[in-house]
Amino acid sequence: xxxxxxxxxxxxxxxxxxxxxxxxxxxxxxxxxxxxxxxxxxxxxxxxxxxxxxxxxxxxxxxxxxxxxxxxxxxxxxxxxxxxxxxxxxxxxxxxxxxxxxxxxxxxxxxxxxxxxxxxxxxxxxxxxxxxxxxxxxxxxxxxxxxxxxxxxxxxxxxxxxxxxxxxxxxxxxxxxxxxxxxxxxxxxxxxxxxxxxxxxxxxxxxxxxxxxxxxxxxxxxxxxxxxxxxxxxxxxxxxxxxxxxxxx
Numbered sequence: 001x002x003x004x005x006x007x008x009x010x011x012x013x014x015x016x017x018x019x020x021x022x023x024x025x026x027x028x029x030x031x032x033x034x035x036x037x038x039x040x041x042x043x044x045x046x047x048x049x050x051x052x053x054x055x056x057x058x059x060x061x062x063x064x065x066x067x068x069x070x071x072x073x074x075x076x077x078x079x080x081x082x083x084x085x086x087x088x089x090x091x092x093x094x095x096x097x098x099x100x101x102x103x104x105x106x107x108x109x110x111x112x113x114x115x116x117x118x119x120x121x122x123x124x125x126x127x128x129x130x131x132x133x134x135x136x137x138x139x140x141x142x143x144x145x146x147x148x149x150x151x152x153x154x155x156x157x158x159x160x161x162x163x164x165x166x167x168x169x170x171x172x173x174x175x176x177x178x179x180x181x182x183x184x185x186x187x188x189x190x191x192x193x194x195x196x197x198x199x200x201x202x203x204x205x206x207x208x209x210x211x212x213x214x215x216x217x218x219x220x221x222x223x224x225x226x227x228x229x230x231x232x233x234x235x236x237x238x239x240x241x242x243x244x245x246x247x248x249x
Contacts, residue, residue, distance in 0.1 A: 028057040028242060032223045036230040041104060042242035043215060046076050047086070048094050049247025060102030062213075062239050063091075067107065067114050067121070074121050079108065081249060089125050097129060104137040104211070104237065106159070115145035123152065137211065137237070139192055143182045146189050157190040157211050158182060164197045176204050183208060190236070198229055206234065213239035 033040050042054035045061035054061045064078035065088055074088035095101065110118055126133060133153035140146065143158040150156045161175055183189070183205065190209035193201060198212060212229055220226060229235055 028054075030220065030240070032220055032226040033230070033240070036227075036238075039230055039235065039238050041102065041237050041239050043213060043239040044078060044249070045242070046078060046081075046249040047084075047247040048091060050242070050244055050249065051091065052094070053244055053247070054242050055101050058242070060104065060237065062104035062106060065105055065107045067109055067118050069114070069117075072117070072121075074107075074118070078106075078249075084249070088121075092125055100132055100135050102135050102137075102237075104139065104239070106139050110138075110140040110145060111142045112145060115142075115148055119148050119152065122154075137190075139211070143186065143189065146186060150186070150188055155190070156186075156188070157192040157209075158186075160191055160193040160197070160201070162194075164193070164200045172200070179205070195225070195229055195238075198225075202232065208234065210235045211237045211239075215239065215241050 028042075038059070040058055041060035041062055042050075042058045043062050045051045045054050045063050051061060051063070063076055066075045066077050066079060066083075067073075068075050075083050076086040076088055076091050077083040105122075107118060122136075122138075125131075126136065134155060137155045137157055138146065138149045139157045139159050141159045141161075146156040146158065158179070160179065164172060164175060167175060179191070183191070190211055191201060191205060192211035192213075195212050195214040198210075201208075201210065210232070212235055214220065214226060214229070226238075230238060
């Protein structure tokens, strides 16, 4: 009988802890972000529902765009997820015209071939509403196209190569030299990367504007590492997971 009660107690306790952890995972408020919410933005707000929900808690959101060459429009989508045909201008038009939230645009196919067309499409959308371009961050893996956007007044960021921490010493040195050359050529751009590479870019590029994402699958157990990133004056934005039960893409 006593053993049965202990078993039920353990099951109930486990269920309560699981529910608490799940609700904490869904909550926009996390202990590790307290005092630094001015830097926290929502990651992957790729639906209208998620955009408006996230802006209740954060002053900025990140979203993914693909330029549809044949249709000449910007599609709010992150491949390989199937597109729902959400055009950026329609997405943007749902925002209150008196508000100018901060937007991080991760444009997946922004490169030499598409840069001019993408710039034209963005300027059409933003100039129509006199939207402040300094509120928009343009990110790409192809930094050679960023001067087009920087010149127009956008904030810009070089999406650094993946997993620098996993490179051997020689590979890392070569990669750092390539990044240094790009940053020397474009002193006005920032850099963006996963939080796991933070200490590498802090060491090599301490004075560069930084945009970091901390996208843990469930609970973030690296409390002190997160606080270190948030307290870095050169880190302007930290992206975190923000999940909805409906409209999450």
